[in-house]
Amino acid sequence: MANPGEQFDQMGLLFPEANPRRVWKVGQLVGEVRNHIEKEYGDIWVEGEISNCRCAPSGHLYFTLKDGEAQLPVVLFRRQASLLRFRPEDGLQVLVRGRVSVYEQRGQMQLVAELAEPVGAGSLQIAFEQLKAKLHQEGLFSAERKRPLPAFPRSIGIITSPGGAVIRDFLTVGGRRHGALNVQIYPALVQGDAAAQEICGGIAFFNQMRTVDVIVIARGGGSLEDLSPFNSELMARAIAASALPVVSAVGHETDFTIADFVADLRAPTPSAAAEILTEAQHKLEERMEELERRLERACRYLLTRSNEQLARIGGVAAFSRVRNLIARRQQRVDELQFQLESAWRRQCRLLSEALREIESRLLRQDVTHRLRVTGERLARVEGRLDRAQREFLARRRSSLAASEALLQSLSPLAVLKRGYALVFDQSGALIKDALAVPEGSLVTARLASGELTSRVIERKPRHDS
Numbered sequence: 001m002a003n004p005g006e007q008f009d010q011m012g013l014l015f016p017e018a019n020p021r022r023v024w025k026v027g028q029l030v031g032e033v034r035n036h037i038e039k040e041y042g043d044i045w046v047e048g049e050i051s052n053c054r055c056a057p058s059g060h061l062y063f064t065l066k067d068g069e070a071q072l073p074v075v076l077f078r079r080q081a082s083l084l085r086f087r088p089e090d091g092l093q094v095l096v097r098g099r100v101s102v103y104e105q106r107g108q109m110q111l112v113a114e115l116a117e118p119v120g121a122g123s124l125q126i127a128f129e130q131l132k133a134k135l136h137q138e139g140l141f142s143a144e145r146k147r148p149l150p151a152f153p154r155s156i157g158i159i160t161s162p163g164g165a166v167i168r169d170f171l172t173v174g175g176r177r178h179g180a181l182n183v184q185i186y187p188a189l190v191q192g193d194a195a196a197q198e199i200c201g202g203i204a205f206f207n208q209m210r211t212v213d214v215i216v217i218a219r220g221g222g223s224l225e226d227l228s229p230f231n232s233e234l235m236a237r238a239i240a241a242s243a244l245p246v247v248s249a250v251g252h253e254t255d256f257t258i259a260d261f262v263a264d265l266r267a268p269t270p271s272a273a274a275e276i277l278t279e280a281q282h283k284l285e286e287r288m289e290e291l292e293r294r295l296e297r298a299c300r301y302l303l304t305r306s307n308e309q310l311a312r313i314g315g316v317a318a319f320s321r322v323r324n325l326i327a328r329r330q331q332r333v334d335e336l337q338f339q340l341e342s343a344w345r346r347q348c349r350l351l352s353e354a355l356r357e358i359e360s361r362l363l364r365q366d367v368t369h370r371l372r373v374t375g376e377r378l379a380r381v382e383g384r385l386d387r388a389q390r391e392f393l394a395r396r397r398s399s400l401a402a403s404e405a406l407l408q409s410l411s412p413l414a415v416l417k418r419g420y421a422l423v424f425d426q427s428g429a430l431i432k433d434a435l436a437v438p439e440g441s442l443v444t445a446r447l448a449s450g451e452l453t454s455r456v457i458e459r460k461p462r463h464d465s
Contacts, residue, residue: 026107027104030102030104030107031104033102034101034102034104037100037101037102037109038099038100038101040100041099041100042099043097043098043099044097044098044099044100045095045096045097046065046072046095046096046097046098046111047065047067047093047094047095047096047119048065048066048067048071048072048093048094048096049065049066049067049091049092049093049094050063050064050065050088050089050090050091050092050093050094051063051064051066051071051090051091052064052090053088053089053090055081058078059078059081059082060075060076060077060078060081061075061076061077061081061088062074062075062076063076063088063090065094065096065111072109072110072111073103073108073109073110073111074096074098074110074111074113075110075111075112075113076088076113076116077112080113080114080115084116086118086130087130088116089130092118093118093119094116094117094118094119095116095117095118095119096111096113096115096116097113097114097115097116098111098112098113098114098115099111099112099114100112128231128258131231131233131236131258132258132261134233135233135236135258135261135262136261140236140237140240140261140262141261141262145240146264146265147244147245147246147264148245148264149214149245149247149264149265149276149277150213150214150245153181153212153213153214153277153278154181154182154213155181155182155183155184155211155212155213156174156181156182156183156184156212156213156214156215156216156277157183157184157185157186157202157206157211157212157214157215157216157244158170158183158184158185158186158215158216158217158218159186159188159199159202159203159206159215159216159217159218160185160187160188160190160216160217160218160219160270161187161188161189161190161219162185162187164190164219164220165220166218166219166220166270167185167218167270169269169270169271169274170183170216170218170249170270170271170273170274171183171274172271173271173274173275173278174274174277174278177274177275177278177279178278180362181278184206184211184212186202186205186206188201188202189229190219190229191219191226191229192229195229196229196230196232196234196235197234199217199229199235199238200234200235200238202215202217203215203217203238203239203242203246204238206244207242207243207244210244212244213244214244214245214246214247214277215242215244215245215246215247216246216247216249216267216270216273216277217230217239217246217247217248217249217250217259217263218249218250218270218273219249219250219251219270220251220270221251227250227251227257230248230250230257230258230259230260231257231258231259232258233258235258235259236258236259236262239259239262239263240262245264245265246263246264246265247263247264247265247266247267247273247276247277248260248262248263248265248266248267249267249268249269249270249272249273251268251269288351288355291351292348292351295344295347295348295351299340299344302340303337303340303341306333306336306337306340310333416446416447416448417448419448421445421446421447421452422445422446423443423444423445423446424443424444424445424446425437425441425443425444426441426442426443431443434459434460434461435459435461437456437459438456439456439457439458439459440455440456440457441455441456442454442455442456443455443456
């Protein structure tokens with residue numbers, strides 16, 4: 001008889017039965033392959049060209065890496081995608097770091113990316129060019145939307161780091177060219193991840209308060225990494241939405257940022273921004289000084305010419321016959337000279353009054369002047385308050401003294417001082433009737449000064465006369 005593991009063929013020959021075959025479930029097989037691939041290729045770099053790039057509503061980013069021989073699907077989940085410094089797009093050559101896995105629902109191999117870097121140009125430069133092209137297409141760089149700067153700004157709001165050399169240079173130049181200029185500083189970070197948000201907060205603050213005529217965003221130069229807050233879309237749109245004109249004074253002569261293109265004016269340095277904003281005021285002051293000097297020279301010239309002509313006419317012998325006429329006209333000449341001097345003094349006085357009026361208007365805008373006037377007003381109010389307080393305290397002291405005198409007159413202690421006494425029994429009750437106290441009991445008499453304790457020996461009724 002044959003063994004259970006043996007079979008006969010049609011010819012009756014005996015041969016052993018083959019090993020039973022293993023049958024996989026699809027999910028088991030795909031899972032086994034995925035575990036093997038993830039173990040072998042858990043951290044790799046892959047270079048290729050992006051194609052079919054799309055962003056899902058969930059924030060995940062999907063694209064395909066390809067070269068001339070093959071292609072590989074790539075997924076960049078939302079958290080990693082938000083950390084990219086550039087926007088992936090079709091045709092861009094990139095270097096991707098991640099792990100190879102298998103998407104079980106489609107049985108498809110894919111690269112789960114953790115990091116992506118452009119090949120060639122840096123990510124910051126690519127992000128800069130991408131945002132620049134996007135905002136330019138939206139019209140944020142067009143000259144038509146630029147707001148004109150005020151010719152004579154009374155107050156300037158500057159957003160910068162309060163401890164750097166930028167603010168010192170700005171205040172030095174502005175103070176030298178416009179002594180009554182009011183500068184309000186909004187302290188903000190100008191480097192780092194939080195810088196863009198703080199600068200946008202400064203723009204919103206000045207637009208809400210409306211205490212300045214123009215806003216200046218300022219910082220020194222630096223690398224593309226240092227200037228990244230000024231290349232953010234958030235700041236670009238905040239500048240474009242500002243109702244007040246904005247001047248970008250970021251970096252040095254050769255540095256350009258997105259903020260420079262969106263702002264109403266780009267100044268190469270913070271010092272240049274101060275010069276541009278005070279140019280009209282500086283030219284006006286120079287023009288007034290020049291006119292005053294010209295007027296003074298013209299008046300001196302006319303006086304000199306008149307004196308010379310008078311000397312020539314008086315020195316010629318041929319005109320001796322008209323000396324009497326000259327003598328009669330001498331008074332007229334003196335009058336004209338007096339009128340000329342008076343006109344010169346009047347003109348100087350008018351110019352001085354105009355200068356004082358301008359200076360007064362400028363001083364009225366000066367914070368120190370306002371603080372001084374307010375301080376004087378507060379000092380006067382404080383003096384009146386102090387006098388009123390002293391008078392009130394005097395009245396209260398007088399009233400209290402009168403009340404004290406009245407209470408003293410009504411006090412039982414005042415009666416005791418006149419020789420009377422208060423008598424109490426052993427329980428401390430006031431004795432009003434002598435017959436109510438038993439004989440032999442102790443009583444206490446309270447005098448004006450001290451007390452006496454005695455024993456009742458005899459009680460007698462009071463005989464009123």
